[in-house]
Amino acid sequence: MAAKKKTISADSSNPLGTLVNLWPYMWPTGRADLKARVVWATVFLLAAKLVLLSVPYFFKWATDALNGKLDMAGILPVFLLGAVVLVIAYNFTRILQVGLNQLRDALFASVGQHAVRQLAYKTFVHMHELSLRFHLERKTGGLSRIIERGTKGIETIVRFTILNSVPTLVEFVLTAIIFWAAYGFWYVLVTGVTVWLYIWFTIRASDWRIAIRRTMNDNDTDANTKAIDSLLNFETVKYFGNEEMEAKRFDASMERYEKAATDVWTSLGWLNFGQGVIFGLGQTVIMIMSAMAVQRGEQSIGDFVFVNALLMQLSVPLNFIGFVYREIRQGLTDIEEMFALLEVQAEVVDSPDAKALAIGQGAIAFKDVRFSYDPARPILKGVSFEVPAGKTVAIVGPSGAGKSTISRLLYRFYDIQGGSITIDGQDVREITQKSLRSAIGMVPQDTVLFNDTVAYNIRYGRPGASETEVQKAAEIAQIDRFIKQLPEGYETKVGERGLKLSGGEKQRVAIARTILKAPPILILDEATSALDTTTEHEIQSALDQVSKNRTTLVIAHRLSTVINADEIIVLRHGEIAERGTHTALLEENGLYASMWNRQREAVQAEEQLRRVRESDEMGVVVRGQPAAE
Structure with a gap:
C-alpha cells in the first residue's frame, strides 16, 4: 500500500x-x-x-x-x-x-x-x-x-x-x-x-x-x-x-x-x-x-x-x-x-489504524508466505513455519533459496504478496514499523559500521546505555579484550564503514550492539559468516547465551552453528524441502545430510591442511638448528 x-x-x-x-x-x-x-x-x-x-x-x-x-x-x-x-x-x-x-x-x-x-x-x-x-x-x-x-x-x-x-x-x-x-x-x-x-x-x-x-x-x-x-x-x-x-x-x-x-x-x-x-x-x-x-x-x-x-x-x-x-x-x-x-512514495507504510506491537511471548508464524522482488522470479512460494516463544529455529539451504529474504520480510523491509507473518498473532502489516523493529534485534551477514568510535557503534543498539552497559555487552560478545588493547580503547575510530576493523571484529561489534538492545526477538543472519572456525566456536557460546529464553531465528550457512536449534528448516528454490532437528535430518539422509557431509569434509580438509602447515613450519625450525657437537 x-x-x-x-x-x-x-x-x-x-x-x-x-x-x-x-x-x-x-x-x-x-x-x-x-x-x-x-x-x-x-x-x-x-x-x-x-x-x-x-x-x-x-x-x-x-x-x-x-x-x-x-x-x-x-x-x-x-x-x-x-x-x-x-x-x-x-x-x-x-x-x-x-x-x-x-x-x-x-x-x-x-x-x-x-x-x-x-x-x-x-x-x-x-x-x-x-x-x-x-x-x-x-x-x-x-x-x-x-x-x-x-x-x-x-x-x-x-x-x-x-x-x-x-x-x-x-x-x-x-x-x-x-x-x-x-x-x-x-x-x-x-x-x-x-x-x-x-x-x-x-x-x-x-x-x-x-x-x-x-x-x-x-x-x-x-x-x-x-x-x-x-x-x-x-x-x-x-x-x-x-x-x-x-x-x-x-x-x-x-x-x-x-x-x-x-x-x-x-x-x-x-x-x-x-x-x-x-x-x-x-x-x-x-x-x-x-x-x-x-x-x-x-x-x-x-x-x-x-x-x-x-x-x-x-x-x-x-x-x-x-x-x-x-x-x-x-x-x-x-x-x-x-x-x-x-x-517518491514509500513502498512500505503503516496502515491508518496501525497499532503498536503488543509483545508477549514473541512467537513468530509464517503462513503460506509468497514473495518476489520481481514478479517474473518468485523467491518464496508458500512458506509456512512457526518459531515458538523462547525457542530457536534455523533456516538453512543453498545460496539463493530465500533465507535472508525471510529476515527482511520479518523486519518488514518489504510487504509480502500472499499469506501472513504474525508475531504473537498480530500481523506485521497491522502494527507500526517502529514498534515492530524495536522488538527485533539483528546481527546481519554484512556488518557496516558508522565512521565513529567503537563505543558509539556498540551504543547504537541503545543510545541511552551507560558506559558500564556498553562494556558488559562487549564482554559478552568476546570483543572487550581486543578493544582494551587499542591505543584509545572504546574511543577508537573504526573508519569508513568500519574498514579499520577486521571482518570478525566488525561482526562482534554488531553482536555487542544487538546484545545491548536486548530485544525479545533475535535474528542471526549468517552471524558468524565473517569469523574463522576457531573464533566461531568462541563466539557461538556467546550467541547461545544471548538467544537463551529469546525467540530466535537463525539464518545460517555453516550448519555447525545450528545443530542445537529446536528446529531446522531446509529451504530449496523458495520452498521448504525438509524440517526437523539436526539428528532427525541426518537420519533422513536428504538435502540437509548432503550439505552437512560436504561441509564436514571441507572442515576436515581445512584442518588437515592446517596440520600440514604446522608440521612444515616445525620441520623448518628443526632443520634450522645447528648440528650437535
Missing part, C-alpha cells in the same frame, strides 16, 4: 505553483518570531526603495544649484538650497539606502536558513521512509549531491523571490509614475518597451540555458557518484590494481562536466551582452530626448542628469531581475531531482 503524500511540484514550467508551495517555508507556521522578521524585512525593503528614488532628485538639485538654476525655494528647506549641502544629502541617502538593504538582508537571513533547514530535514526523513528496494537501486553519491544542490536552490528561490522580485516591480511602477508626471507619456513608453524587451530576452535566453545547466548537473552527479563509489571500494580497487581505470572513468565524467560548465559560462556571456545592448539602446533614446528638450529650453541640465541617474538606478534592479530569474530557474533545475525524491 503506497502512501499518498502532499509534495512540492517539480514542474519547472509552473514556477508560480512552486513558489506557492514554498510559501509555508517563507511564512512558517508556529514561528511568530520568523514571521515578524519577514514583516520588518519587507518594511525596510520598501523604505529602501523610497529612499533610493530620492537619490536622483538630490543629484538633480545639486546640479541645478551648481549651474545657478535651482528653483526650489519654498519647496526645499532653506538649509538644503546650497550645492554642498545637496551633495552631502545625495550621498547620505545613498548610504542610508545601502544600510536599509543590509538590515533587510540581516533580518531575513534566519528565515531563509530556516526554510533550507526544514526542507533538508524533510528530505532526509523522507529518504529513511523509503523502502530498502529504493536504496538498493540508487547510488549514495548521486543522492547526496542532489540533496546538496537542492537545498542551495531552495535558499536561492526563497531569498530572491521575497527580497527582489516584488521590490523591483514596485521600483519600476514608481519610476514610470515619475517619468509620466515630470516628462510625459513618451518617456514612459520608451522605458516600458525597453523593460519589456529586456525581460523577454532574459526569459528566452535563460530558458535556453536551463538545458545546458541540466546537462552540467547530470555530469556533476555522475562524476561525484563515481568518485564516492570508488573511494568506498578502495580496497577492491587496490586488489585488482585498477586505479588508472577508476581515474579514467572519473575523468571522463569530469570532461563532460567541463564542456557543459564552459557552455554555461559562455551562454551567460551572451545573455549579459544582449541585456546590455537592449538597455543601452533604450537609455540612448531617452537621453537623446532629454538632451533635445534641454536644447529647446524645456528641461534644465539637472533634468538631463536626473533622467540619466533614474535610468541607471533602474538598470540595477533590471539587471537583478535577469539574475533573479536565472537563479530561480536554475534553482528550480537544481531542486527538480530533490522534488522528485520527495514525490
